[in-house]
Amino acid sequence: MKVALIQLAYGDDESVADRTARVADLVRAQAGHDLVVLPELWSAGGFDYTAWAERAEPADGPVAEALAAAARDAGVTLHAGSIVERGEPAGGDDRGLWNTSLVFSPEGDLVATYRKIHRFGFGEGEPGLLDAGEALVVVGVPVADGGTVPVGLSTCYDLRFPELYRRLLDRGAEVFAIPAAWPRKRVAHWTLLGQARAVEDQCVVLQCNTAGTHAGHEMGGHSQVVDATGKVLAAAGLEEEVLSIDVDTAATQQWRRAFPVLPDRRLA
Numbered sequence: 044m045k046v047a048l049i050q051l052a053y054g055d056d057e058s059v060a061d062r063t064a065r066v067a068d069l070v071r072a073q074a075g076h077d078l079v080v081l082p083e084l085w086s087a088g089g090f091d092y093t094a095w096a097e098r099a100e101p102a103d104g105p106v107a108e109a110l111a112a113a114a115r116d117a118g119v120t121l122h123a124g125s126i127v128e129r130g131e132p133a134g135g136d137d138r139g140l141w142n143t144s145l146v147f148s149p150e151g152d153l154v155a156t157y158r159k160i161h162r163f164g165f166g167e168g169e170p171g172l173l174d175a176g177e178a179l180v181v182v183g184v185p186v187a188d189g190g191t192v193p194v195g196l197s198t199c200y201d202l203r204f205p206e207l208y209r210r211l212l213d214r215g216a217e218v219f220a221i222p223a224a225w226p227r228k229r230v231a232h233w234t235l236l237g238q239a240r241a242v243e244d245q246c247v248v249l250q251c252n253t254a255g256t257h258a259g260h261e262m263g264g265h266s267q268v269v270d271a272t273g274k275v276l277a278a279a280g281l282e283e284e285v286l287s288i289d290v291d292t293a294a295t296q297q298w299r300r301a302f303p304v305l306p307d308r309r310l311a
């Protein structure tokens with residue numbers, strides 16, 4: 044599976060429209076990949092809490108439309124990172140706002156959405172502004188050499204909750220795609236936890252972080268691709284960068300057979 048992770052850098056001085064056009068061009072430049080991944084909340088601003096309500100949009104809003112067109116033009120499956128999604132509140136106290144990942148097919152159709160389950164902020168930030176997602180999502184990504192690869196979706200802070208990844212594994216995931224806006228000061232956790240998820244679940248991990256500084260938060264970069272043995276196949280630095288790599292997804296099943304840890308799980 045040919046994968047491109049677009050580790051996007053942004054600051055406070057670029058409009059959402061300009062950033063969206065720039066990102067769409069970056070996606071178009073990834074033609075020839077099977078899967079392209081963008082970071083969390085790159086259009087709304089990962090930590091730009093005061094702008095979120097104004098920048099919220101439905102899953103078929105202007106950012107989504109631009110990205111659907113870019114996926115179609117490039118002929119790639121696009122994990123478009125996440126948006127602040129505005130939708131119908133599910134219940135009384137709900138706000139009708141979520142941190143929602145969007146996945147588009149190479150035809151430009153929206154094939155999966157994932158609402159971030161674990162909200163970051165300890166009562167403020169995400170839990171203060173957004174509703175929590177509840178549904179697990181595994182999406183089949185078609186690859187050029189035939190077949191589809193089951194990719195489990197999660198977002199940033201979710202990475203700290205290993206039980207989520209076990210549940211994605213139990214639903215057939217062989218790859219975890221993790222867009223993020225993870226700050227530089229805790230980037231060592233990002234790197235370590237991504238490798239831990241790969242080793243413990245025997246899955247490929249695709250971590251696409253944000254770079255640059257916005258809303259007073261320096262982002263950590265260090266996007267990485269980790270194979271199911273825990274080997275780091277590609278790693279970015281602190282700046283904007285595209286990681287492009289051909290991941291041997293057949294090797295995941297071979298590794299699970301050669302070192303069959305998962306059947307030894309005991310739940311009692």
Ligand SMILES: NC(=O)CCC(=O)C(=O)O
Binds near residue numbers: 089199200224226
């Ligand atoms: N956007 C996030 O979820 C940030 C998570 C984070 O900074 C951390 O887990 O540390």
